[in-house]
Amino acid sequence: MNHKLEKYxxxxxxxxxxxxxxxxxxxxxxxxxxxxxxxxxGDITKMPIEYWPAPATFDNFIMSWNNVGFxxxxxxxxxxxxxxxxxxxxxxxxxxxxxSRFSFKGKNAFMLLLLCTQFVPGAMLxxxxxxxxxxxxxxxxxxxxxxxxxxxxxPFNAILMSGFIRGIPEALEExxxxxxxxRLQAIFHVILPILIPGLVATSVFTFIxxxxxxxxxxxxxxxxxxxxxxxxxxxxxxxxxxxxxxxxAGSVIALVPVVILFSYVQKYLVQGLGxxxxxx
Amino acid sequence: xxxxxQYTGAILAIVLILALALTGCGSNKTESQGGSNSGxxxxxxxxxxxxxxxxxxxxxNSGPQRTPHYEELIxxxxxxxxNIKVEYVGLPASSAKQKxxxxxxxxxxxxxxxxxxxxxxxxxxKGVLLDLEDYYSSWSEKDKIAASAIDGSRSSAPDGKxxxxxxxxxxxxLWYRADWFEDAGIGVPQTFDEFFATADALTDSAKDRYGFTxxxxxxxxxxxxxxxxxxxxxxxxxDQDGKATVxxxxxxxxxxxxxxxYGTNTPTSDVTNGYKEMVAVFDTGxxxxxxxxxxxxxxxxxxxxANAAEFKASPLPKSQQGYRVITGGDxxxxxxxxxxxxxxxxxxxxxxxxxxxxQNYWNQNIGQMPTHIDSLNxxxxxxxxxxxxxxxxxxxxxTKVLIPPIYLPDYSSIQLNVLEPGFQSVLLGKVSPQDFLxxxxxxxxxxxxxxxxxxE
Numbered sequence: 001m002n003h004k005l006e007k008y009x010x011x012x013x014x015x016x017x018x019x020x021x022x023x024x025x026x027x028x029x030x031x032x033x034x035x036x037x038x039x040x041x042g043d044i045t046k047m048p049i050e051y052w053p054a055p056a057t058f059d060n061f062i063m064s065w066n067n068v069g070f071x072x073x074x075x076x077x078x079x080x081x082x083x084x085x086x087x088x089x090x091x092x093x094x095x096x097x098x099x100s101r102f103s104f105k106g107k108n109a110f111m112l113l114l115l116c117t118q119f120v121p122g123a124m125l126x127x128x129x130x131x132x133x134x135x136x137x138x139x140x141x142x143x144x145x146x147x148x149x150x151x152x153x154x155p156f157n158a159i160l161m162s163g164f165i166r167g168i169p170e171a172l173e174e175x176x177x178x179x180x181x182x183r184l185q186a187i188f189h190v191i192l193p194i195l196i197p198g199l200v201a202t203s204v205f206t207f208i209x210x211x212x213x214x215x216x217x218x219x220x221x222x223x224x225x226x227x228x229x230x231x232x233x234x235x236x237x238x239x240x241x242x243x244x245x246x247x248x249a250g251s252v253i254a255l256v257p258v259v260i261l262f263s264y265v266q267k268y269l270v271q272g273l274g275x276x277x278x279x280x
Numbered sequence: 281x282x283x284x285x286q287y288t289g290a291i292l293a294i295v296l297i298l299a300l301a302l303t304g305c306g307s308n309k310t311e312s313q314g315g316s317n318s319g320x321x322x323x324x325x326x327x328x329x330x331x332x333x334x335x336x337x338x339x340x341n342s343g344p345q346r347t348p349h350y351e352e353l354i355x356x357x358x359x360x361x362x363n364i365k366v367e368y369v370g371l372p373a374s375s376a377k378q379k380x381x382x383x384x385x386x387x388x389x390x391x392x393x394x395x396x397x398x399x400x401x402x403x404x405x406k407g408v409l410l411d412l413e414d415y416y417s418s419w420s421e422k423d424k425i426a427a428s429a430i431d432g433s434r435s436s437a438p439d440g441k442x443x444x445x446x447x448x449x450x451x452x453x454l455w456y457r458a459d460w461f462e463d464a465g466i467g468v469p470q471t472f473d474e475f476f477a478t479a480d481a482l483t484d485s486a487k488d489r490y491g492f493t494x495x496x497x498x499x500x501x502x503x504x505x506x507x508x509x510x511x512x513x514x515x516x517x518x519d520q521d522g523k524a525t526v527x528x529x530x531x532x533x534x535x536x537x538x539x540x541x542y543g544t545n546t547p548t549s550d551v552t553n554g555y556k557e558m559v560a561v562f563d564t565g566x567x568x569x570x571x572x573x574x575x576x577x578x579x580x581x582x583x584x585x586a587n588a589a590e591f592k593a594s595p596l597p598k599s600q601q602g603y604r605v606i607t608g609g610d611x612x613x614x615x616x617x618x619x620x621x622x623x624x625x626x627x628x629x630x631x632x633x634x635x636x637x638x639q640n641y642w643n644q645n646i647g648q649m650p651t652h653i654d655s656l657n658x659x660x661x662x663x664x665x666x667x668x669x670x671x672x673x674x675x676x677x678x679t680k681v682l683i684p685p686i687y688l689p690d691y692s693s694i695q696l697n698v699l700e701p702g703f704q705s706v707l708l709g710k711v712s713p714q715d716f717l718x719x720x721x722x723x724x725x726x727x728x729x730x731x732x733x734x735x736e
Contacts, residue, residue: 042585045564068344130386139388219382222369231372238343239373240575242556246344 030255037061037248044244060249064236070250072225073232078257080142080228081210084149088157088206089199095154096161097187101170114155122152126219133220144220145228149210157202164198165191200268204261211258229254333622334365335629338380338393340612342370345578349645357632364625384408391620392629397611400436400444401687409443410616415627416442421652425634428674428681429651432608435683438731446613447634447642449649451595451606451670452506455562455570455580457482458592460489468594472511475569475597476537479545482568491545493567494538496707498554501699503571505684506596506607508534513599515680522728524721527714530600535706535713542707551707562591571596573610577647577666593666595673603678609686611651643667690727698723 036044037060038053064070098104099111129148130139138144168191176186192199214230221227227235233254236247339350347370354366369390371379377399383389384406395403403409416422416430429446437443454475456468460482469475479491495503505526509515512530519525542550547566549557555572562570563583570576580591598604614633616626632638636658639650644660649667661667673679685691699720705711 041582045560045583127382127385130382130388134386134388218372218375219379224370234372234375235343235370237372237374238345239341240555241343241345241578243344 033248033251033255036244037252039245041243041245060245061253064246064249064253068232068236068246068250069224069227070229070232070253073227073229074253076142076226077211077229077254080145080149081207083142083146084153084210085203085206087146087150088153089203091150091154092157092161092202093165093187093192093195093199095158096163096165097191099158099162100166111159114159117155122215126215129216130219139220140222140226141220142226145210145213145217148216148220149206149213153206153209157206160202160205161195161198164195164201168194197268200265204265204268207261208258211254332363332365333625334367335392335620335622335625336367336369336390337629338369338371338376338390340371340376340380340394340396341373343373346646349642353633353638353641356638357629360632361625361628364622364628366629387619389617389619391622392614392616392626394612395444395615397432397436397444397446397609397613398686398692400433400615401438401691402689403615404437404439404441404443405689408617408619410618410620410623412442412445412616412627416445419631421631421635424636424653426651426653426656428608429611429613432611432681432683433613436609436686438687444611444613444615445630445634446611446651447639448612448646449651450573450575450610450612451608451649451674452503452510452571452573452610453666453670454594454596455572455576455591456594457562457565457568457590459590460568468592469597472534472597472600476541479541479569483545488566490547490561490567492541492569492571493553493558493561494542494546494550494707495555495558495571496542496551496553496704497557498700500703501695504699504703507538507571509599509607509682510596510605511599513601513603513605513680515605515682517682517685517724518728522725522732524724524728526724527717527721531717532714535717539706539713551704574648574666574670581647593669595670603680604673604676605680605682606674608681608683613651685724685728688724688727688731690730691724694720694723694727 035051035053038056038058039050040053040055040057040059043050043053099107133139133144138147172190172194173183173186176190177183181189212230213228214234217228217231218234221231224235229250233247233250236243236250337350337354339347342350347368350368350370354368357366358364377396380389380393380395380399380403384403389408400409425445426449429449430442433444433446434440434442454469461468461478464481466478466481467474469478482491483489494500508526508531511534512525512528514525514528514530516525525531542548547561550561553561555576558570559572559576559579561567563580574593577593581588584590595604595606614630616623616630620626633642634652636652636654639652639655640658640660643650643655644664647664647666649671650656650661655661656671661671702711702716702719706713706716
């Protein structure tokens with residue numbers, strides 16, 4: 001009995017208590033954002049602090065969605081993020097396949113190059129990229145952002161994808177080719193269904209990367225109607241005027257797709273990271 | 281043959297995706313073509329008056345509280361000038377300078393833009409602003425813009441020329457809880473002795489109330505400069521030999537006393553307070569006094585709501601010398617970019633925004649001080665306690681003005697990288713006020729020497 005009690009105590013002390021504290025540490029900012037977004041403007045900075053919105057209001061959500069333009073920013077971000085995902089997904093499958101299945105001259109150098117691209121800070125490329133895009137009339141367009149995000153996300157995802165593909169036995173493709181498939185058909189019919197966890201992981205990483213990106217979106221886009229969510233959020237903060245309620249509501253809106261994605265694809269995500277880390 | 285088929289498939293897939301993306305973006309592209317490129321896009325000349333032109337206007341501090349007022353002004357301007365269309369581009373305040381920098385580096389500037397006085401020297405050094413002296417001298421309303429504001433703009437440029445017309449003035453202000461002062465039977469501090477005594481008298485730790493709140497985090501050095509010189513009465517940042525006055529014994533004496541407030545008459549959290557946190561301390565009834573400029577009026581009004589009479593504004597106390605010193609250099613104004621193809625149209629828009637009517641509308645709505653003399657004398661200013669208090673102090677012939685050396689290219693970076701963390705060390709007792717002010721002086725003297733050497 002004593003032994004059992006000791007076991008429970010140590011479980012509580014060393015596992016559940018630290019985990020609960022960690023969870024609280026992580027969740028409080030989210031709770032606070034939600035709490036703020038549901039408060040009346042006058043209650044947000046009121047003392048003593050109100051830990052529960054009383055009365056709760058959806059005015060901040062309505063205001064940020066309708067008046068500030070978050071409905072449009074949301075659509076813009078969604079379009080850009082999904083387009084980026086689509087491009088990155090297809091290109092990273094092809095690149096990842098090539099890396100994992102073919103041996104070609106300079107393969108190691110190519111892999112190293114892909115890795116090295118991750119060391120270059122985005123801000124350093126801002127001005128050259130801006131000038132290039134200006135010459136191509138891509139500044140002030142979503143296409144410019146999609147191309148930029150795809151280029152930034154592709155190397156990492158290609159490496160990640162190559163790890164997944166390496167884990168699939170080549171014999172499966174050979175069997176498909178014996179059955180009359182060419183290599184591309186074998187990829188689509190045989191590899192892709194097995195690759196689903198990898199596809200999900202790649203999609204989520206790419207989506208979140210494009211969804212959260214701020215610097216390029218701010219620099220390339222000048223028209224409010226083309227703003228993405230992070231730019232829209234920063235637009236809510238004037239030098240001296242900050243609309244906390246609408247800002248919090250906007251943050252909650254921006255969080256929703258990411259939270260949904262994470263909660264549905266968590267298992268694929270962990271698997272994806274693991275595969276990329278060990279085999280990449 | 282097999283390989284050919286593989287490559288063809290891959291290429292086809294890529295082309296398909298790019299085509300999809302291009303199709304998807306088509307509508308956006310069309311819509312945005314007038315965006316960042318529009319400043320340079322038109323071929324219309326201002327010399328042909330009948331032809332419509334589009335000018336791009338960048339607002340350096342946009343947001344839901346201010347943008348609608350600019351949009352209204354643009355509507356009024358376009359109605360009065362049917363051949364000029366203004367394309368408004370709002371920039372978030374925190375990234376506006378960065379956006380301008382990228383635009384300058386990429387030669388993609390707007391026709392006209394709002395710029396802070398602090399940016400003038402940098403932009404002039406980069407050679408992108410239009411010299412407005414000729415336009416200004418032939419403007420019928422040139423004498424209506426407060427000379428101090430125009431002189432302030434000129435003094436911010438390395439060559440002393442006019443590159444920006446200020447349409448809003450901003451000055452350091454002592455915001456105070458009028459109701460607490462009344463309850464305690466204390467008057468608004470007119471001297472720094474009274475200021476320190478008031479901060480102590482209104483501190484009530486049992487009620488979690490403090491007499492003052494110090495800005496210890498981001499933006500602290502600007503406010504510290506204002507209060508140091510307000511105390512000493514010194515009006516020159518450098519003496520004739522190029523020695524900085526910031527480590528003058530009077531400033532050391534003040535800072536020693538000022539730092540004593542921290543943790544006793546101010547909350548200890550002040551050490552990391554930036555603008556938002558500092559204003560929240562005052563607005564939530566934790567501190568009785570706050571030093572900030574007129575720009576925070578909107579936040580106070582929002583927080584106090586129906587109890588707006590509970591807070592008031594006053595200029596900073598008088599110096600040891602008996603007069604007030606106010607720090608200039610915080611004006612916001614409009615500048616035209618050299619690259620503009622529609623300079624005359626941009627000037628028309630600039631003069632419209634700087635006119636009495638526009639300044640009345642704009643400054644009344646954003647709660648700041650106009651620069652147009654008629655606007656300064658208007659009824660709404662007389663009924664705005666905070667603006668009136670500051671404008672009276674500025675109009676006082678005994679008041680003197682300090683213009684910090686914002687023309688030094690290194691000024692902002694020294695403030696941000698040297699002074700802000702340095703001041704935090706002083707508050708935490710790790711560095712003495714004397715050492716901190718000496719370091720400050722040395723950094724500024726080095727910046728001045730470098731600047732002067734660049735002309736030799």
